[in-house]
Amino acid sequence: MRACVVAIRRLAPIVVVACAACSGRMPALDPSGPQAARIATWWWIAFWVSVVVLALVLAFLLHTLARRRIAAAPASATHDPRVERRLVIGVSAAVGLSAVTLLVLLVSSIATGRALHDFGGADPLTVQVTGRQWWWDVEYWDPVPSQRVRTANEIHIPVGRPVLVKTRSSDVIHSFWVPGLHGKKDNIPGHGSSLVLQADRAGTFAGRCAEFCGVQHAHMQLLVIAEPPEVFEAWLQGQRTSAKAPTEGPARRGFEVFMSGPCALCHTVLGTPAGGRTGPDLTHLASRRTLAAGTVPNTPGHLAGWIIDPQGVKPGAQMPANSFDADDLSALLAFLGGLS
């Protein structure tokens, strides 16, 4: 027993240092919202319990090996009753202790689960997130249809307000996961599910699809951007405005390229005839930070590469390759760059 205590004393600082070094890069353990914080708290309990259990078992095992006797006598089927008694007591105590420990973990886990379920409040912001191969279709719900906002791969949320995320899918199973804010919830075709998350501080939180969903599962990411409420409201208001068809310059030419080319078949730009639903809504494309669900940053160069050769950027993606001459392409970029 003393050996075990010594072993734990020696081990504990190492473990603490190792964990402290890592947790900075671990959004799940460095939570930025109440839901993720609840989970992290439970995990730390389970973690320390595990460290103690593992240390005890290993210490006991090593101690047993260290004090082993040489096998002088042949193996036998009879045992010393005093030794047996001690072993019976030891094993019973260990099993009893395990049961109690598990019970503690079970009860705390159920309490944590209940708290996760019950979190919400009267007036959460409601966002419906539909998983698509391989991007996220995001719709901000509003009782007035004209006030609803549609975007893709980026979810802005106000700091300090619960957000009800309704997870849906229109093709295969995906799973919505933003580790800094909450655990994951599957997007299952034919089933609706939801989770409530909240950010306690402003910041950008990486999220992604966690359920294998096909060729480009690896590049199905999203960003959650938590902003002060007034900044968020301004953003939401901005997203409600439709785009205006440019009337002159290269952007006008780009607009024509967009409408006459294949783009409009799959993408929507509100305020223009483009109303395709296959790909992401591009009404405010220029305001987004990434392209192709977090695959590349949203810069004109990457956008051009993505339009011309999407299969090179994200092999297997649903977007087909396009061929435009240089003038048309730069005009198209000018048009898309104006969609802020």
Add this chain to the structure above:
Amino acid sequence: MPVRRVGAPTTGEAAREALDRAALARAWATPPGWLGWLTSANHKSVALRYIVTAFGFFALGGVLAALMRLQLAHPESRLIGPDLYNQIFTMHGSTMMFLFAVPVMEAMGIYLVPLMIGTRNVAFPRMNNFGYWIYLAGGLMLWTSFVLNIGPDTGWFAYVPLSGPAYAPGKRVDIWAQLITFTEVAALVAAVEIVVTTLKMRCPGMSLNRMPLLVWAMLITAFMVIFAMPAIMAASTMLAMDRLVDTHFFNPAEGGDALLWQHLFWFFGHPEVYIIFIPATGFVSMIVSTFARRQIFGYPAMVLALIATGFLGFSLWVHHMFATGLPMLGESFFTAASMMIAIPSGLQVFCWLATLRGGRVVVRAPLLFALGFIALFVLGGLTGVMLAAVPFDLQAHDTYFVVAHFHYVLIGGALFPLLGAILFWLPKMCGRLPNERLGRWSFWVLFVGFNVTFFPMHLLGLGGMPRRVYTYATDAGFATGNAAASVGAVILTAGVLLFAANIAWTLRRGAPAGDNPWGGETLEWATSSPPPIYNFAYLPTVDGQAPLWSPHERPVVTGLRTDVREILITDAIDATPDHRQRLDGASIWPLLTAMAGTAGIVTALFTPWGVTIGALLLLVTLTGWFWPRAGHDHAEQAP
């Protein structure tokens, strides 16, 4: 009427024994040459073939794992594209689970169970051979498709609708679903063999409470196979029908349900883990008691723990589905069930520790593997308890944390005991002793390599790295952990090669082993190494759990005919002699039947008529198999 004769044969009876042995060798012989190889009804040769084939698939699965580690060694790698990577991880999982882990465990059972319970063969020797051919055909089919670049690419769990007709066109998933059908059949065949052999063919005196723990483990595993496989059988058939004849079991647009697949799959998939793990606990029990030089501590508790694990294993499949969104009550129930299974597992660990504590430990390479198992399994079990909690599972599910967890319980919890068991029983199988120094080196290299590979994956998972991604961004923070894991994979590979070198060395240069090189307690050590084709000249009897450590003389069974393949059937509980039974010998029909089934199922990849064609072919071969032969008397004979 079996007559018992107490004591070892006297000098006068030695000549008689030699005559009996010659007669037995003639009666149980398989045809010589390749025909014997194709038709064998000997449990040992079929089992060895099974084990070697399974390790062949293990090597292939290992190569795939190495390719994945190569691809993930650094961020944004373009070495392997997403399409090939998805095939690789699907093939890795399917190969390791369906073509290696379950078959190799059952094959060890088929080799060891008849020897440990003191009988001459398994209950249905021809069906045993049939099972092997079906397994081989399924494995070859899957790997042929992979080599032809039509390997399955939707994960070993093949979630619908991704694996359904709308999102997985082509033949990839069809091949996967058909392979599942084949391994189900082979696994069921082996399970039936083990159940019937264990319950009806134990030597006199081996009542259930004297059965070696490994035999208990195999029996419980076999029952689990029988109850778990029908779920995946139904599911894979439904998937094949959705794809082949346009049914809509899993199509939500037509009233089907995508979650139904997950329930059916995991109702099989979770017990599957215990189907792999429980035999491993049996290996550990035998190795620990042998090298601790004492019987396992708490035998009744160990048996109850195994049975409890077998039952509980069926009540926690939903913990693979926590992220699908469950009602509170469901969450609590499955969390409780998942945590509860830690109690029988923990009890077993404590009993092994107590056995070591109360024994006189001799450290040999097989024991090192068992001790390594204890360390790794406890760690894997603890992360398992964490994952049983819904809140934490919502964070860790489908991340590398889970990858780390299940490799700790599958490699640490099953492969390490299996490798220990191979070293432990290798002298029995080939008659030569393995190299102790190579054995120890291979253990330590494997142990270090394993931890360097898989421990960082816990941290990667907590850092947000999902499973089944073919690459990751440079700024994602996953580079260090992945580089470490890839270095570990190199060490791990070296360990596997060292282990293989030890096997090769043993087969060529190993010192003669003798009947009982480790001083084991169970009946397989009572016969020669390797055992004769009929296992025992006279069937043994036992008077306790450790017959070879018993100070009493062991009587043997006489009175069985030696000129025909005759075995003793005993009572299921008390193993009192019941009647004599003849077993079938070598036959070509099992192979032909397996080929008929394979032809049917390959045709069914392309047209539903394959089912009809296969049924007709099977009708022909099964008629040949069961055609009564003159002078071949199957009737039971009263004792």
